[in-house]
Amino acid sequence: TANDIDLLLQQLIAGSIGVQQQLILQLSDLGDEGLHALMEFLLKRRETKATWIDGNAYQVLYKSNAPKAKEFLLSCFPEGIVPLKSECGIDYNCLQQLLAVQDFQAADRLTLQKMCELAGLTAIQRKWLYFTEVENFPITDLHTINHLWLVHSEGKFGFSVQREIWLGLSKNWENFWSKIGWKNGNNWTRYPNEFTWNLSAPKGHLPLSNQLRGVRVIASLFSHPAWN
Ligand code: UYC
DSSP states (O other): OHHHHHHHHHHHHHSOHHHHHHHHHHHTTSHHHHHHHHHHHHHHTTTSOOOHHHHHHHHHHHHSOOHHHHHHHHHHOTTOSSOOOOSSOOOOHHHHHHHHTTOHHHHHHHHHHHHHHHHOHHHHHHTSOOHHHHHTOOHHHHHHHHHHHHHTTTTOOSHHHHHHHHHHTTTOHHHHHHHTTSEETTEEOOTTTTSOOSTTSOTTOOSOOOOTTOSHHHHHHHTSGGGO
16 A cells, blocks of 8 residues: 555665665565655655665666656656766766666676776777776766766675775785686686676676786776775
8 A cells, every 4th residue: 555655665764775675676566656665765865875775776767667767767867876977078878877777798898988988089999998098087987987886786896896805805816806706716707708797796796807918907997096
């Protein structure tokens, strides 16, 4: 009933993260009224920085075929729940759309593409990055890309997640590759089929950074002032 759903909404607003995740799942199964509660939830949390709980609620609405949900997102969150700020006029809307439907493989490709755009024309043509280019990336853009990954992966994926793991392993690359599933024993995980393109992956598994040309690019990314 409407009262039951209202109770779920109150619990959703007040609950711990684990409870919230459960409740979003429940509400997603309760038809239009459940979706409506999720809309209210998102509106209520609008002024605070989006977390992966907001991401979950948003994804349910985004993936639902309910016309009311579509209308709501279009008018209240036309560019998603993460502010798509860029210091160089880069459009992150496609990336947010891929992540909203959790197409992590396509989002991973686009992330590299966007970072090449950040680096400039020569990097766009080259299709890979120099570490010196990464050093000069604007903090704003790295925050936007990272926040998008975090929010749409239940906090599992993103550069900041990878960096924390790397720091926790005293910056030991070999241990880091194993930990995030980029290496298994002595064997590199092969692109693309051996990677795990969903949330069953190890924490920090995505986004990828090709190690064919060495660790300097990812080292530069992890040392960027964006994460201070
Ligand atoms: N690949 O093995 N990778 C590619 C990864 C390595 C290789 C792309 C990640 C080891 C070649 C992405 C790992 C290695 C190509 C990644 C990994 C290797 C390629 C597509 C685990 C051999 C084709 C985007 C660390 C031993 C290159 C891109 C080409 C592609 C990612 C080989 C995202 C995380 C050392 C030969 N690998 N890569 O960058 O030019 O091309 O066509 O890291």
